[in-house]
Amino acid sequence: MHALCRDMWLAHGVPPTQTVRVGLPNMVVQNVVKKNEYRDSVMLMKASEALRSAQGVLNAALMMGTEANKGLLRNGGLLTEDGESAAANDLILAVQAADEQTLQQALRQAEELLASRGHSAGATAFRLLDSAIRAMPDANLAIISIPGKFAGREARQALEQGLHVFLFSDHVPLQEEIELKTLAQRRGLLVMGPGCGTAIINHVGLGFANVVRPGPIGIVAASGTGLQEVCVLIHRRGSGISQAIGVGGRDLSDDVGGMTTLQGLQALDADEETRVIVLLSKPPSPQTAEKVLRKATQCRKPVVVNFLGMESKQSRPHLVFTRTLEDAALQAVALLGDASHVLDEPTAIEGDLEQKVALEVTRFAPQQRYVRGLFSGGTLCYESMLVLRDDVGDVYSNAPLQPSLKLHDVGVSQAHTLIDMGTEDFTQGRAHPMIDPSLRQARILQEAGDPEVAVLLLDVVLGYGSHPDPAGALAGAISEARARVSKRGGNLSVVAEVCGTDQDPQNLALQEERLRQAGALVVPSNAQAARLAGALVRRIALQKGGVA
Amino acid sequence: MTGEISGLLGARLKAINVGLPLFADALRQQGIEVLEVDWQPPAGGDTDLLALLDRLNQTEDDEGDSG
Numbered sequence A: 001m002h003a004l005c006r007d008m009w010l011a012h013g014v015p016p017t018q019t020v021r022v023g024l025p026n027m028v029v030q031n032v033v034k035k036n037e038y039r040d041s042v043m044l045m046k047a048s049e050a051l052r053s054a055q056g057v058l059n060a061a062l063m064m065g066t067e068a069n070k071g072l073l074r075n076g077g078l079l080t081e082d083g084e085s086a087a088a089n090d091l092i093l094a095v096q097a098a099d100e101q102t103l104q105q106a107l108r109q110a111e112e113l114l115a116s117r118g119h120s121a122g123a124t125a126f127r128l129l130d131s132a133i134r135a136m137p138d139a140n141l142a143i144i145s146i147p148g149k150f151a152g153r154e155a156r157q158a159l160e161q162g163l164h165v166f167l168f169s170d171h172v173p174l175q176e177e178i179e180l181k182t183l184a185q186r187r188g189l190l191v192m193g194p195g196c197g198t199a200i201i202n203h204v205g206l207g208f209a210n211v212v213r214p215g216p217i218g219i220v221a222a223s224g225t226g227l228q229e230v231c232v233l234i235h236r237r238g239s240g241i242s243q244a245i246g247v248g249g250r251d252l253s254d255d256v257g258g259m260t261t262l263q264g265l266q267a268l269d270a271d272e273e274t275r276v277i278v279l280l281s282k283p284p285s286p287q288t289a290e291k292v293l294r295k296a297t298q299c300r301k302p303v304v305v306n307f308l309g310m311e312s313k314q315s316r317p318h319l320v321f322t323r324t325l326e327d328a329a330l331q332a333v334a335l336l337g338d339a340s341h342v343l344d345e346p347t348a349i350e351g352d353l354e355q356k357v358a359l360e361v362t363r364f365a366p367q368q369r370y371v372r373g374l375f376s377g378g379t380l381c382y383e384s385m386l387v388l389r390d391d392v393g394d395v396y397s398n399a400p401l402q403p404s405l406k407l408h409d410v411g412v413s414q415a416h417t418l419i420d421m422g423t424e425d426f427t428q429g430r431a432h433p434m435i436d437p438s439l440r441q442a443r444i445l446q447e448a449g450d451p452e453v454a455v456l457l458l459d460v461v462l463g464y465g466s467h468p469d470p471a472g473a474l475a476g477a478i479s480e481a482r483a484r485v486s487k488r489g490g491n492l493s494v495v496a497e498v499c500g501t502d503q504d505p506q507n508l509a510l511q512e513e514r515l516r517q518a519g520a521l522v523v524p525s526n527a528q529a530a531r532l533a534g535a536l537v538r539r540i541a542l543q544k545g546g547v548a
Numbered sequence B: 001m002t003g004e005i006s007g008l009l010g011a012r013l014k015a016i017n018v019g020l021p022l023f024a025d026a027l028r029q030q031g032i033e034v035l036e037v038d039w040q041p042p043a044g045g046d047t048d049l050l051a052l053l054d055r056l057n058q059t060e061d062d063e064g065d066s067g
Helices: A041-052 A067-075 A100-116 A129-135 A148-160 A174-187 A224-236 A259-270 A286-298 A325-335 A352-361 A378-392 A438-448 A470-487 A508-517 A526-543 B021-029 B047-066
Strands: A016-024 A027-034 A057-064 A091-097 A141-145 A164-167 A198-201 A204-207 A214-221 A241-246 A276-281 A303-307 A319-321 A370-375 A417-420 A453-461 A493-499 A520-523 B014-019 B033-037
Touching: A027 A100, A041 A057, A041 A100, A041 B021, A057 A067, A057 A100, A067 A091, A091 A100, A129 A148, A129 B014, A129 B033, A141 A148, A141 A204, A141 B021, A148 A164, A148 A174, A148 B047, A164 A174, A174 A259, A198 A224, A204 B021, A214 A224, A214 A259, A224 A241, A224 A276, A224 A325, A224 A378, A224 A453, A224 A493, A241 A259, A259 A276, A259 A286, A276 A286, A276 A325, A286 A303, A286 A319, A303 A325, A325 A526, A352 A520, A352 A526, A370 A378, A370 A438, A370 A526, A378 A417, A378 A453, A378 A526, A438 A453, A438 A470, A453 A470, A453 A526, A470 A493, A470 A508, A493 A508, A493 A526, A508 A520, A520 A526, B014 B021, B021 B033
Parallel strands: A141 A164, A141 B014, A214 A241, A214 A276, A276 A303, A303 A319, A370 A417, A370 A453, A453 A493, A493 A520, B014 B033
Antiparallel strands: A016 A027, A027 A091, A057 A091, A198 A204, A198 A241
């Protein structure tokens, strides 16, 4: 999966130490440093939001004291000398308020929020994995989402005690991944990850997972939002998922050699519920691709393969190669042989959308010509670049298709640019954009300020773990961005896909409607969204008499 | 190497969550029994010290096994 900067959801536990205040005109700023106190970034984000909403609080942030976070606090005018002295294992409480009384109230509230520790009411928390396993001796799965440099140690303990592992953590050393997977194979256990964002095991979603119908299609995937997209598109076509096994983004490297992928293929081939297998990854190394494809060919069931951007020139028995995630989902459903599931090929522009597009195109100002994409899903960003480059040519990115297209400054887009906002560039000191929409909100307005931007391309990912109302969180920024561009005589087309289902906690239809009300063109897949963005840019060029 | 996976697919999931509580909450919403570990960095976050402690524990275990 895309690099969810999981290491920034990390750091460390102990009592308040020093307090310093900085007096500025009409405001007070104070930092409280709690030595060796660790809280995850999701909990800290929620606590920070709660503090900021209090009357009289001008700004507030709770962050681990890493250098990157201290930089963010410094830039926001929230860092005092005490905060400067904090180490990466320390927690900083930073509050800026209109007066001293409000500030002290906010700090008390922060202490109360921290005391709750983010656990559900009534949930018992153990200090050590060993103690939890003793309390649940028949546990069969460990879900691990702690800083990468510590995650391998917990995963090893879980494996040694016979538990399968879902390893969400990123930045686990490569050698440790190989050792964990070797140990797992020896014991007949599965390690999903490291860097595994999502899985569906026995119809239960793990990590960031959509709610999909049980069904006959099994998936093995090295790409998190790729897996989510294929799952939801299969669900929307009336079919469902037997198992969706995430393997982690490095599994198909030559170093790891596809260990978990091979296990997954074998398990799905033996699984009675599974009739069709889907294999998803960004392009693997040729050697590992060959090894995995040979295994897939040996499966008794058909295997739909999507190695984004890597097309096979050779045909192999049982294997169907596809270009987009949507194609993979459609092919998998079609291979079930139930005609009721097989619908028409997707089209980029259909029905009343065609009229809306025609209208949009007439409103652009002469200099508007570029597409800018802001993604929470790394694989969705990657797929969009593949689709778009056919229509618009070079696409720049912080995670580009080729090194020459890498942005010099991730904070500044150039020409056609798609940004993966789930990378470390954007997750230092904060939660992933699927949970925390604030950076994307700001970037939407930033892109709207560029007079050459014509089209904004967005993904919205639903499911367990994601923001409770992700479309609603972006809607305000979309409306504002469109209004600003309109005010200066132009038009901003916003194209979006919602990766979700009618059964997701956020509800697909509601989320799509929020985007439409904000003026977005909503299409039913990521590939279609990219195609529509490309079509808009082409039409603009045609209107100007340029190159189609 | 067999590559087989035993005791997971088709089995009733019983999980232990180490880290983000939101993942434990999601499992509970799906009716899955889950215990939570309120993880804090061991050895005060000092990975060198932790590696040393782990080696010492391993040595003690080995001596215990042989003894």
